[in-house]
Amino acid sequence: MSLSILIVNWNSTELLRKCLRTVRETCADLVLQIVVVDSGSFDGCCEMLEAEFSEVEFIQSLENIGFGRSNNLGFQHVNGDYLLLLNPDTELKPHAIATLMEAIQELPAAGLVSPRLINTDGLLQTSCVQSLPTPLNQALDCELLRRLFPSSRLWGNKAAFAASEPIEVEAVSGAAMLLRSDIFRLVGGFSAGFFMYGEDMDLCAKLRQRGLKIYHVPGATVVHHGGGSSSAQVSQFGTIMKRVAGEYYMRLNKGPAVSLLFRLLQGLSAFVRLSLLVLTNKIIHRQRRIQANASLQKWWYVLRWAMGASHKRY
Secondary structure, three states: OEEEEEEEEOOOHHHHHHHHHHHHHHOOOOEEEEEEEEEOOOOOHHHHHHHHOOOOEEEEEOOOOOHHHHHHHHHOOOOOOEEEEEOOOEEEOOOHHHHHHHHHHHOOOEEEEEEEEEOOOOOEOHHHEEOOOOHHHHHHOOHHHHHHOOOOOOOOOHHHHHOOOOEEEOEEOOOEEEEEHHHHHHOOOOOOOOOOOOHHHHHHHHHHHOOOEEEEEEEEEEEEOOOOOOOOOOOOHHHHHHHHHHHHHHHHHHOHHHHHHHHHHHHHHHHHHHHHHHHHOOOOOHHHHHHHHHHHHHHHHHHHHHOOOOHHHO
């Protein structure tokens, strides 16, 4: 029984170094292959790997082809019975991989298992368990509602708070996913139409459509620092790309009518939020006003996208 770990790097060399150190420390007893794909960032990870992790197989993409396609590229070189898709901004806690490997072999009809994710500060990362996207839960998704109703069915993350044993869920975060290599091959890997965001939800949907189950395994813990691969270039691009991915997911899995509904509800949600921000902007504290102005810009971009502006302009 062998394991291949596949990591896509994009401007994350320092985080990747920490990630690989924890892989080396926690996977010593496994028959292991590690494949790293650099998606056109040329950030020095090749030199770092040659100097410090010579056992890693490195693949250089000449351009940034996105998370899903980069994983598919790396998968062509995978030879393990099992495949761990791992973000470079993660760190494995002791026994995490062994616990996941045991779970996927024992749980009924398990198509994919994923660990409990924690933030850098050690707090639970509730996004490790999710509902599959719908136009409604994506339109209502906001920090206030998540704070007021943290375990609502809308978010699908009740298991992250309550579970102590492996539990079936709708979907999990793509930061750390373990599945059999032949299953990943069977479903065609990640759908190539996604550039960033949404690939993990789509993979979970494809597995469920084949009668396979997604499990959250709280006994395995992985630190997910989050944002490591995107923090180098902060812009509104990511905000819009999440909506582009959401619309594509709806079209791919639910059809053009639901895809149109998704865009309409995103526009309505942006309009309501903009209205509330404008109405309250004059009465909030100056420090909060800076944050509110950033939110105004964000939701203005979302509204423009919903009305037909191209995401390539951001």
